[in-house]
Amino acid sequence: MEHLNPAGIGPPPATGVGQEIYALAERLFPICRSITGNGVRATLDVLSQHIELQRHEVPTGTQLFDWTVPKEWNIRSATITGPDGQTVLDFADSNLHVVNYSLPFKGILPLAELRPHIHTLPEQPQLIPYRTSYYAPTWGFCAAHVRVADLPDGFYRVEIDAELEDGTLTYGEYLHRGQSEREFLLSAHICHPSLANDNCSGLALLAMLARSLKARKTRYSYRFLFAPGTIGALAWLSRNEDRTCLIDHGLVLSCVGDSGDPAYKRSRRGDAFIDRAMSHVLGRRAGAKLMDFSPYGYDERQYCSPGFNLPVGMFQRSVHGTFPEYHTSADNLDFIRPEHLEDSFRILMEVIDIVEEDWTPLNRLPKGEPQLGKRGLYAAVGGQKSSGATSMSLLWVLNLADGQHSLLAMAERSNLPFKELAAAAKLLLEHELLVAL
Template sequence: MNGPRIYTLPAPVRDQKRGDALLSFVREILPHRRSLTGEGLRQTLDAIGERVPLQIREVFSGTPILDWEAPAEWQVHTARLSLPDGRCVVDWADNPLHLVQYSGPRQARMPLAELKPHLHTIPERPDWIPYRTAYWTDDWGFCLRQRTLDALEAEIGPDGEVDVFIDSRLTDGAMSIAECRIEGRSDREILVSAHACHPALANDNASALAVATFAAEALAQADGLRHSIRFIFGPGTVGALAWLAANPSARKTVAAGLVLANLGDRGDFVYKRTRAGTLGEPLAVDRAVEAVLPDAEIRPFEPFGYDERQFNSPGFNLPVGRLTRTPHGEYPEYHTSADDLSLLTPESLEGSLDAVLAIIHALDGNERYLATRPYGEPMLGRYGLYDPVGGKALAPEAQRAALWLLNLSDGYHDLLDVTAKSGLPFAAVREAADRLLAAHLLAPAPHDPASGADDAS
């Protein structure tokens, strides 16, 4: 009986390094004008679908979603601010951040003083454009550089007039949610989610969309998966809620999960634990991250952030943590035009991909065993697992892993427990377990329902 293999990304096209391939994909999807709905979101999902098989579901506007409802579909043709003489001040065509998301149609000429409450800038960052939304409201507005606003005020003063033109529509359309399910031997699933609604922001969240896409591509070619792996790509909050509302069985089928965001910057990894793993003992996904990323900063769950809020809401209470590099709001470029390609590195993207695959590998390979010879230490040399001269059997690290396994394989401790107690890499523990299984010194432990249906073990 063999454990799952370690998953590696297939060689990219044209012998590109993986980091370069990831950055290239970010560059491909970054221009799509994403929002909660609309063509930019669909174009992004189409790009992902060119690499991995996707099932896309359209949730019609107005459909009840728990305490929410599917939003109207937002379509923008043009949006600009200009002077009466025809000179353009701000044009949505130049940058999708210029228009507050979900601004409705408007055509008016108004004094600058009257317009200013609808203008958004970052005074301390005069060359950056902020990202703002007006979801679930009737508000509208433009985002621009403080330097542009200063120049406009200097030229026309508070009484000078500005032409506002927003050619947009809020229609009865649909919200798109995409899934990629990779079949394993079990219906138990590892869930991976990345929000796909932010326009023109490289780290938040084009970086995680790229990492999730490449992880799905790699896992689709893996053999021997024990769990099925489900990737979800859709708009934040309402998209996750729509998926949860349509999948009430997730409370029984999701063994572990990760929300991915902000995975391309130069920061170190930060992991946010599950709700259940914060209130009680850490769950398998919490322990897997600690095993795979021992230098990561580990934070407790709190009901703020990305879609981990929805997956960990008390009614669902799914075992889903969140993996980022620098978290939202903790880098100055967050939700501004400065969150661009210069913020990302190929090395960070590749390291994030490796981390996600390693965590999934640890979750998928995490099992509980029983030592078949628990009375005293087995004579490993009899099974070809110990060479006192040193060399042909298990390496020293693997021998230590084998001894830890033989001692802790009591049906209660899993491989992540062994990893934590021994301080050895999970891969070494998994490999030693396979050798002991082949030698019939370990046997799979019977499933214990009391061990927790929400834990991948």
């Protein structure tokens, strides 16, 4: 357990939230998702048991900026049968076995012709790779290298019972309404099949976060988006182009359940409030990674495209593409743990607390320090070696309450935790030493 950051200022989440997120990820894991199709709908069905999702269906052929909604893909089964009649690969064993968006195919081929259609990882011979072919029509399988390395020559029967037909692209959306119309966008990709960290973890965490906020009266509105990667984000942006100006903060979540240290990639702006808040929270943790924006990754690529340039960063634990389990069958339910999911959950709650609780105080007695002692706000007997953290928080808030510093700016300058400063400011406000700007 590495909960270095206990719960924030808001109500602490129910104990065992890590277990709950894990249990939900477990239910999502077996479903074969893709960027369209019934797997996405089944996933949204499960998530809907926790939050009231609004479901959107976008028809095949719809123009989304430079993109077009593709045909809908659904798969029932897929097998390769060997010359001896034995099953070589079966989609029923792992939905990674078929290239995602593979064309349907039925035929008997000599091994030499089949080989180019089977993707393996020779350097990780036990693992099935995850491959997709959304926009380049082809058919194919993925397999552990050891499973297919020594196949005997002969003719193989291949059957991929899939459909690629006009249909719809599906995404889910949940809006927690706060006092303001201004929004915090939280987005997770829903298109990957049986990969636990990438992104059953993100989907489950997001759902539990939404559930947890439900009971809370918030200042901001929180929009939760469960959409297929790239095309789903573009669908939402395309349909909500006029509303994007309401987004004050945003986070893309993926790979939030592994044992790696938490990592944050800044928005393209680099100094947005969300960038500063995440830097404050993670900057206080040894091992946490803070990275500048780059245009490769998840849907921050779309949110941060120059025509939108939204203040959306990306939160994850192990950085995608850098861990050996990434995009393989080793990204399974053993790879994510309740404690890491809970840690990620608490980090996000702490950031939400900052977004919710930040304000700009003005010192009503700015000339000299107010006499804290006569208000019971100061250790009564002076001369001790050091002022406690609380006294320091009080002094920092009073000193910086010139109307130019919000609490987050005070936290950045003082290097004290935001929550300590927020508590100090609350106390000083109650004693009428501050007014809110």
